[in-house]
Amino acid sequence: MPAAGERSAARREATGRRLARFAALRGKAARPGEFWDVVAVTAADAxxxxxxxxxxxxxxxxxxxPLGVRYHVFVDPPGPKIGNGGSTLHVLRCLEDLYGDKWTSFIVLLIHSGGYSQRLPNASALGKIFTALPFGDPIYQMLELKLAMYIDFPSHMKPGILITCSDDIELYSTGVTETVTFDKPGFTALAHPSDLTVGTTHGVFVLDPSHFSGKGGLEYTSCHRFLHKPDIETMRQCGAVFVRGNCSQLSSSGDHSDSEIGSECVYTDSIFYMDHSTAKQLLTFYKQMGTLCCEIDAYGDFLQALGPGATQDYTKSTSNVTKEEAQLVEVRQKLCSLLKGTTLNVIVLNNSKFYHTGTTQEYLFHFTSDSKLKFELNLLSVAFSIFPDKAETLDQSASIIQSILEPGCFIGPGSIIEYSRIGPEVSVGKNSIISGSYINLKVDIPSNCFLSSLSIKINDRVKYVSMVFSVEDNLKKSVKLLSDTHSLQFFGVSLLECLDLWGVKVSDQLFSNTHLGLWTARIFPVCxxxxxxxxxxxxMLHSVQHMSAFKLNGFKLLSVEEMLTYKDVEDMLKFRKQIYDKICLQRQKEKSDL
Structure with missing residues (x-):
C-alpha cells in the first residue's frame, strides 16, 4: 500500500486534472455525453x-x-419541511412535468442546497452551494468545485440521477486504467475509508470482505446492509469494521487524516446514483402519497431499505430524527416495502478523502488549518483579492477571498475574509469569519468572531444589517419558555445578560418564532x-466583552430569520460585483505598469 504522502500526492494530481478539464469547459458548449444533461439545485423556499x-x-x-446544460432550481413545495429525500422525490416530479417521458433519457446531477445554513450563516443568504472557495480566478464557489470533481462521471453513466449535498468535498485518485462507472440497475454509492468516530455521523456500508481487498484505488462490490449514523458497537456487531493492512478486512486512508496501517476503519457514504427505473418507482410512490408531511432523508430512508441484510427496524427508530412526525413511520415502511430487494452497489474509493464544510468550525479548519486539503486542492492564502504587500498584514494560515484589504490592516491566523472591504485601521483576531462586510473604522475585532452583513429591503427601501456571533455559538439551539432564555449563550455570555446591556426587554416580541434561540432573537439593528x-x-459585541452598556433604543431590530426573509439579493450581488470590478481594474493597471 502506498505511503500517506504518496496517496495525498496522487489525489492532488487527480484533482488538478479534473479542475483543468472543467476550466477548459467553462463558457463553452459541452459535446453530447460529455457533461450533465441537467444540473438541478434544490431550494427551501421561493x-x-x-x-x-x-x-x-x-x-x-x-x-x-459550461453552456448548453439545463440548469434548474427547484423549490420544495410549501408547507412542512420534507428533507432531502422529499426534495429528491419532488425534483423527479418537476423533471417529469417539464420534460415528459424525455427526462428518463437524461443524465442528471441533483445538488441538495435547500437548508438555511444555521451552522454556517455566511452561506444563509445566498446558499451553501454558492460558498466561496480560496482558489480560482475568478474565484470558484462550491458549485464549480462539485461540477469539476464529478467531471469524469457523465461519460461513464447510464441515464439516471446522481445525488449530492452542497457542503462536502470528495477528493479521490484511481489507477490509470480505472474508471468510476455508474451503469448498474438500482442504487450505486461511493464509499470512503473513514475512522470509526466519523462513521457515527455518516452512513456506513456493511461490505462482504470476501468480495474486495481494499488494496487498489477503486473496487466494485455490493452492500449487504447500510447503517445510518450507527454507534461503534453496532458497526462491530454488523461486521462493518475493517483493519487497515489486513488482507481479509482491509482499508486505506481515513476521513480527516491518513491513518496508519493496522488501525480500524469503516466505509462511509457521500454521493449516490439511482438508475431511471428506480427513479420512476420512487416517482410513482410520491404521486400516490399526494402530500408529504414529514422529513425524509435521502440517505437514511432510501439506502437503509437496500441490500439483502436490510431490516425494517430503522423505520420505527427516531433517534436520528430532528422532529418526529406522525406520518414518518408510515412513509418509511412504505418506502422500505417499495425498495426491498433493490441492489445497493458500492464503488469503494480506497484512496479518497471526504471533507464536510457545513459548520463554522469545519469551514475554518478545512480552509485555513487543514494542510492536506490545502495541498490537494491547491488552496491559496489570497484568492482574487487586492492585498497590500506588507508581510505583517496576514498570517499564512488566514484566507482572503475576493476582498479588498487596505494597507495597515491586520488579519490574524486562521481567519477567513470573503467578499469584504477592510480598512487600514482594522485588526481581525484569529479564527474569525468576516463576510460581505465593509469595515472602515478603527477597530480590533476579537478572535473567534463571526461577522456577516446583509442587504435587506423593507418598504421598498434598501437597508443593511450585520449579524455578529462567536464562531462557537449554537444558532440551532432553542428553548420553549421565555424564562429559559438565560440558557442561550452569545459569545460565552448568557443572552439575558446581553439583552440587559443592550436595553432590550424580554417579551413575547423578542423572538420572531416560537422557537426561542439566537436564530430568532430580534437583536440586530437595521441601518x-x-x-x-x-x-x-x-x-454590541464590544459591550458584551467589556460588560458595558450599549443601548439599542431607537433602532428597528431584526432576527437572523427575519434578515433572510427581507434579504435583497440584488444589492448583495451588486456589492460583490463592485469588489470584483475593482480587483479587475487593479490588475489591468498593474499589467499596464509593467
Whole structure:
C-alpha cells in the first residue's frame, strides 16, 4: 500500500486534472455525453430559489459554467419541511412535468442546497452551494468545485440521477486504467475509508470482505446492509469494521487524516446514483402519497431499505430524527416495502478523502488549518483579492477571498475574509469569519468572531444589517419558555445578560418564532449604510466583552430569520460585483505598469 504522502500526492494530481478539464469547459458548449444533461439545485423556499437563479444567471453571463446544460432550481413545495429525500422525490416530479417521458433519457446531477445554513450563516443568504472557495480566478464557489470533481462521471453513466449535498468535498485518485462507472440497475454509492468516530455521523456500508481487498484505488462490490449514523458497537456487531493492512478486512486512508496501517476503519457514504427505473418507482410512490408531511432523508430512508441484510427496524427508530412526525413511520415502511430487494452497489474509493464544510468550525479548519486539503486542492492564502504587500498584514494560515484589504490592516491566523472591504485601521483576531462586510473604522475585532452583513429591503427601501456571533455559538439551539432564555449563550455570555446591556426587554416580541434561540432573537439593528450596520453590531459585541452598556433604543431590530426573509439579493450581488470590478481594474493597471 502506498505511503500517506504518496496517496495525498496522487489525489492532488487527480484533482488538478479534473479542475483543468472543467476550466477548459467553462463558457463553452459541452459535446453530447460529455457533461450533465441537467444540473438541478434544490431550494427551501421561493426567496432562496430567486437568489439561486440570480447567481446562476450571473455565472452563465460571465461564462463561468459550461453552456448548453439545463440548469434548474427547484423549490420544495410549501408547507412542512420534507428533507432531502422529499426534495429528491419532488425534483423527479418537476423533471417529469417539464420534460415528459424525455427526462428518463437524461443524465442528471441533483445538488441538495435547500437548508438555511444555521451552522454556517455566511452561506444563509445566498446558499451553501454558492460558498466561496480560496482558489480560482475568478474565484470558484462550491458549485464549480462539485461540477469539476464529478467531471469524469457523465461519460461513464447510464441515464439516471446522481445525488449530492452542497457542503462536502470528495477528493479521490484511481489507477490509470480505472474508471468510476455508474451503469448498474438500482442504487450505486461511493464509499470512503473513514475512522470509526466519523462513521457515527455518516452512513456506513456493511461490505462482504470476501468480495474486495481494499488494496487498489477503486473496487466494485455490493452492500449487504447500510447503517445510518450507527454507534461503534453496532458497526462491530454488523461486521462493518475493517483493519487497515489486513488482507481479509482491509482499508486505506481515513476521513480527516491518513491513518496508519493496522488501525480500524469503516466505509462511509457521500454521493449516490439511482438508475431511471428506480427513479420512476420512487416517482410513482410520491404521486400516490399526494402530500408529504414529514422529513425524509435521502440517505437514511432510501439506502437503509437496500441490500439483502436490510431490516425494517430503522423505520420505527427516531433517534436520528430532528422532529418526529406522525406520518414518518408510515412513509418509511412504505418506502422500505417499495425498495426491498433493490441492489445497493458500492464503488469503494480506497484512496479518497471526504471533507464536510457545513459548520463554522469545519469551514475554518478545512480552509485555513487543514494542510492536506490545502495541498490537494491547491488552496491559496489570497484568492482574487487586492492585498497590500506588507508581510505583517496576514498570517499564512488566514484566507482572503475576493476582498479588498487596505494597507495597515491586520488579519490574524486562521481567519477567513470573503467578499469584504477592510480598512487600514482594522485588526481581525484569529479564527474569525468576516463576510460581505465593509469595515472602515478603527477597530480590533476579537478572535473567534463571526461577522456577516446583509442587504435587506423593507418598504421598498434598501437597508443593511450585520449579524455578529462567536464562531462557537449554537444558532440551532432553542428553548420553549421565555424564562429559559438565560440558557442561550452569545459569545460565552448568557443572552439575558446581553439583552440587559443592550436595553432590550424580554417579551413575547423578542423572538420572531416560537422557537426561542439566537436564530430568532430580534437583536440586530437595521441601518442605512453597510459600514454603519457593521459599526453598530461590533459595538454590541464590544459591550458584551467589556460588560458595558450599549443601548439599542431607537433602532428597528431584526432576527437572523427575519434578515433572510427581507434579504435583497440584488444589492448583495451588486456589492460583490463592485469588489470584483475593482480587483479587475487593479490588475489591468498593474499589467499596464509593467
Amino acid at each position: 426567496e432562496q430559489a430567486l437568489a439561486y437563479r440570480q447567481q446562476l444567471a450571473e455565472k452563465l453571463s460571465r461564462k463561468e459554467l 442605512s449604510t453597510l459600514s454603519e450596520s457593521v459599526k453598530m453590531s461590533l459595538k
